[in-house]
Amino acid sequence: MITRSIGIARRSNSINCIVGSNTSTSYSLDESTKRWISTSTKQPMSLIPTASSLVASSPPNLKPYLQLMRVDKPIGTWLLYWPCTWSIAMATPAGQLPSIYMLSLFGAGAFLMRSAGCVINDLWDKDFDKKVERTKLRPLACGSLTEKQAIGLLAGLLSSSLAILLQLNWYSVAVGASSMALVVGYPLAKRFTYWPQFVLGATLNWSVLIAWAELGHFNDFGIFLPLYTATILHTVIYDTIYSHQDKADDIMIGVKSTALRLGADTKKWLSAFGVGTVASLTACGIASDQTWPYYVALAATTAQLGWQVGTVDIDNGSDCWDKFKSNSWMGIILFSGIVASTLLKEDEKTKESRKNIGDENFDDVLVTTN
Numbered sequence: 001m002i003t004r005s006i007g008i009a010r011r012s013n014s015i016n017c018i019v020g021s022n023t024s025t026s027y028s029l030d031e032s033t034k035r036w037i038s039t040s041t042k043q044p045m046s047l048i049p050t051a052s053s054l055v056a057s058s059p060p061n062l063k064p065y066l067q068l069m070r071v072d073k074p075i076g077t078w079l080l081y082w083p084c085t086w087s088i089a090m091a092t093p094a095g096q097l098p099s100i101y102m103l104s105l106f107g108a109g110a111f112l113m114r115s116a117g118c119v120i121n122d123l124w125d126k127d128f129d130k131k132v133e134r135t136k137l138r139p140l141a142c143g144s145l146t147e148k149q150a151i152g153l154l155a156g157l158l159s160s161s162l163a164i165l166l167q168l169n170w171y172s173v174a175v176g177a178s179s180m181a182l183v184v185g186y187p188l189a190k191r192f193t194y195w196p197q198f199v200l201g202a203t204l205n206w207s208v209l210i211a212w213a214e215l216g217h218f219n220d221f222g223i224f225l226p227l228y229t230a231t232i233l234h235t236v237i238y239d240t241i242y243s244h245q246d247k248a249d250d251i252m253i254g255v256k257s258t259a260l261r262l263g264a265d266t267k268k269w270l271s272a273f274g275v276g277t278v279a280s281l282t283a284c285g286i287a288s289d290q291t292w293p294y295y296v297a298l299a300a301t302t303a304q305l306g307w308q309v310g311t312v313d314i315d316n317g318s319d320c321w322d323k324f325k326s327n328s329w330m331g332i333i334l335f336s337g338i339v340a341s342t343l344l345k346e347d348e349k350t351k352e353s354r355k356n357i358g359d360e361n362f363d364d365v366l367v368t369t370n
Helices: 051-056 063-068 075-091 100-129 147-165 170-177 180-192 196-204 206-215 221-253 258-287 292-311 317-325 327-344 348-363
Strands: 004-008 016-019 025-030 035-038
Touching (some): 063 100, 063 147, 075 221, 075 327, 100 180, 100 206, 147 170, 170 206, 180 196, 196 206, 196 221, 221 317, 221 327, 258 292
Antiparallel strands (some): 016 025, 025 035
16 A cells, blocks of 8 residues: 655644545544645655646746747757767767766757747747647647747847857857857748758757867867768658658648658658668767777667667657657767767877887897897
8 A cells, every 4th residue: 555645734633534435545644744644546646847747837927938948848958958968978088078067058058049949930830830739739829928928038048048159169159150040940941841850950950060169179070070960860860750740730731841751651761861870970980989888879879760760650649759759868878878988088198108108119129030
């Protein structure tokens, strides 16, 4: 029998209350603790609040803003953040852990820019959202927020994002600022092309270039370009799966997506994109001298990609959503592999020392002949 407290009692007398003979639930007052005790056989609620529960319990005047920012659905922030961590970890000097400061800075930036992107998207798409079952209750679509309020929120988010960006070097600031054209233009892509997921991939993963501009050597094209390519292809995979949730509505309102373009051949195309993702990550690993933990993690991410593409039911919205969310695990796995790989690397000074020691030992060898 599972017991848990459900509130503080205000009465001094002992009370027993049986609630419904068919519920097997009773409540009693423990005099020593002044608590109502439930003897229900139901499982206790989680002690760790979820993002959606926090938004649901927020003040009514704040809730629409949080919903517009998609605070209740943090998976989008994670999918934007993980490629940042890959780039940061890959640019970290050999034998060291990635900077907690940089990870935190880019984490805050990911949250703010993802939120800003959602506001921009909803400003563009509010008329479309009213016609789609899954999106008709979004704040701008249902009228709980006005355009003026959304623009005010957007200004605050972009200003905060700029404040974070200005903590980086000027080269990184320039790279980051150049992404705004993609951020603003992405919502338009679905009106003109069946491949808006590629535009989304280029937009979401721009932070890979920002992180590399801050921490790496920007002439290392063989490292950051394959990494950026891999993240774009990965985004196309998970967002195509995601867009299959809305394909019936998209057909009716005239919105384009890879889900509609690929149709029944979706799995074949996603398999090809998966091969491209893995090939790009392999090229990136070779160019950056990754050690064995990276390739173990890469094998695990390959299996994860193969699983989600191979088992997704593109006609089942719930399954598409579950597969979409699973991509955060790929982010964790690959980040862990890069960190472990970097720790096992030898820095250039150590390599040079080993080489010099080897040369000195060779010079001391006396070769004799008969």
